[in-house]
Amino acid sequence: MNKVVSGAEEAIRDIADGNTLMLGGFGLCGIPENCINALVKKGVSGLTCISNNAGVDDFGIGLMLKQKQVKKMIASYVGENAEFERQLLSGELEVELIPQGTLATRCLAAGYGMPAVFTPAGVGTEVADGKESRVFNNKEYLMEMAFDADFAIVKAWKGDTQGNLVYKETARNFNPLMAMAGRVTIAEVEELVPAGELDPDHIHTPGIYVHRIFQGRAYEKRIEQRTVRTRE
Amino acid sequence: MNKVVSGAEEAIRDIADGNTLMLGGFGLCGIPENCINALVKKGVSGLTCISNNAGVDDFGIGLMLKQKQVKKMIASYVGENAEFERQLLSGELEVELIPQGTLATRCLAAGYGMPAVFTPAGVGTEVADGKESRVFNNKEYLMEMAFDADFAIVKAWKGDTQGNLVYKETARNFNPLMAMAGRVTIAEVEELVPAGELDPDHIHTPGIYVHRIFQGRAYEKRIEQRTVRTRE
């Protein structure tokens, strides 16, 4: 069993035009920078991307949008991106907006082998259009289907050679959920360690869910909204 | 906000006859010993207990069974307990056996506010009797309902004053799931520390799910099947 690959290029080698990809991260926090850059370089196109956000104009998924590699974006919030807006309004880009909790839970469902889940999010709104709804204990829920993605691409803080992953702070977000949900899961990590170095009580993603892993390079970790307070 | 109670007696003070309790643990591993002993002392009866197993004759839930405090047992495996068998065969005790993964997932469903989940476990067997089944992607699933328990009683390794919990090794098992699923959740821990001492990246149960916490005493941590190998 050798899950360790040399880098992003090798990790994404078989991602093809028209594939469905999940990309971890919330805003620009915890996004798989190395893999995104490699996808941009590879130039693969016609992609369906499932990710909470769509990056900004010059970072994250925004870089793939700029190159028109994305056919469809499935996300909960897509602000902060002028090129995205342009492509959306011109009809070049298809967008499916879904509630953030529904997005997360549809990943969980895939990772846990549950074909569908029930959530009240979106009941009585346009999100419910065409969906089956059902009442349990006098409350209405929508039935939402598990995702089925060709690849999940996630970013972790530390990982080991068995594919076990640990995330840092709020860079965790969707990463462990998508890691469980991909048919093939690619993990890039800031620090790759030998199996046995991570505390087995404190691994967020068990390696059974991870197929390829590599230590990423030159993380920019850009901050989207730098907010500070001044010292008194 | 003060979640810390003096001990098991205070923690279980309002558990009443006829309540439904979830009890964490797998076999005798990770069971809430202090609370079980307090329940035995309190003598509350007519309980419905949801737990993966039912203890052994003289330890764990077996102690409650011996006192005939349990009206109904919901579990996945109930061997290793002669008194249990006697009460079951005599009709004193009602037992509902459900697949272990279904048990776990029905806890998760409760903790995540999902009224029902789909699982293939039990399709085509007597477990499916009276349950709604449904086909997704050519595979049949049973719809299983989230649990609704008055109290969840769990055992963790460490906990803090905010109710955050960390489990050790396979003593984790059902504990974090039941912790999320109780209307009122009681946690006993081997070591209670001030808020801020646990690494926030490595907490298994966020305190929001925990209502009462205390440092347990005199853990026996009995081993059910002692298996060893000999040194060469």
Added chain:
Amino acid sequence: MALNKEQIAKRIARELKDGYYVNLGIGIPTLVANYIPAGMDVVLQSENGLLGMGPFPFEGEEDPDLINAGKQTITTVPGSVFFDSAMSFGMIRAGKVDLTVLGAMEVSERGDIANWKIPGKMVKGMGGAMDLVASARNIIVAMMHTNPKGESKLLPACSLPLTGVGCVKKIVSDLAVLDITPHGFQLLERAPGVSVEEIKAKTAGKLMVEGEIPEIVF
């Protein structure tokens, strides 16, 4: 005089109770954190995966791995805990968050809320708002009573696409504090110097006014 944003936040903060877990939306709701009474233990949830959100970091101490749901750099308080987005919305969906405060473009007299989409304008998405309003046990909306044209945003029925149905429990606007009841908006308090008549005039939905309506005192 109508309340300013800080005053709206300050008034909402009076709804907090010791031990509450609270989710604060972007904008005015965020300001509520500044008015948590001293000695009261309130834990802030950020739906991107944090319980125990603290204030913004001091300059130079920003951590790119530590942001809130508004993507702002933040800090944590002792006892904080990180988790993934499924657990975050799991605890929201299970009703473990005691109070959710968020903004709105429109609220109806039945408690429907619209705050994510304006037809004809670029739609950025609902983020976590639909999950929050569909699940929270107690939702307070912080909003302006009217739009810039002076038209009421408290309506018989929302005109904009809905975020959630029958979920809002209370509104703190720049003019008033109102509960949503089975009989429509119920006026509880008015901003200092704002008359009941003005509130009536600026509330398009059904408004219940019973007895004397006290002014909000700060």
Added chain:
Amino acid sequence: MALNKEQIAKRIARELKDGYYVNLGIGIPTLVANYIPAGMDVVLQSENGLLGMGPFPFEGEEDPDLINAGKQTITTVPGSVFFDSAMSFGMIRAGKVDLTVLGAMEVSERGDIANWKIPGKMVKGMGGAMDLVASARNIIVAMMHTNPKGESKLLPACSLPLTGVGCVKKIVSDLAVLDITPHGFQLLERAPGVSVEEIKAKTAGKLMVEGEIPEIVF
């Protein structure tokens, strides 16, 4: 001569592949761990919440917090990871476990399995067996070909209450190795010295025998 338990385990171990995640049931399946070929990386899953199960501990090193699904004290190997029962069955249900090996009281020619309940006897429960058989991508059953009375346990249809339907892919019994195909049991190998005729006589379900059936060689 019929295979003994160790030999059944040894034969099953040949089905392992490098990189496999494997769940081994109680009894003969547990013994398979002793025959993982040297240099082959196989990770053992224990459904109570562990990936990377190691051998039993040395005497005096038993840890009450570290047991397998059979409640036996065990150890871990480097790279192991603990998780809760929902995640454990989540990864099973999602088909991430490559191979499940378990025992059976009866298997039908359609791959149905019965291994948890005998009417009239005390029923201890199905534990995780129903989840495993309903979800695993590849299930091998380790079993005796006949019961103590000499009656076949490979049947046209199970007589005992089922654990799962149409799920077993392969059987390694004390007499033979068989696949479950759409046409019934297909004989692949026979225990050393056991004739095809004996296997036929002791297989009540439909048995396909094509060409020469080799003996298992150890």
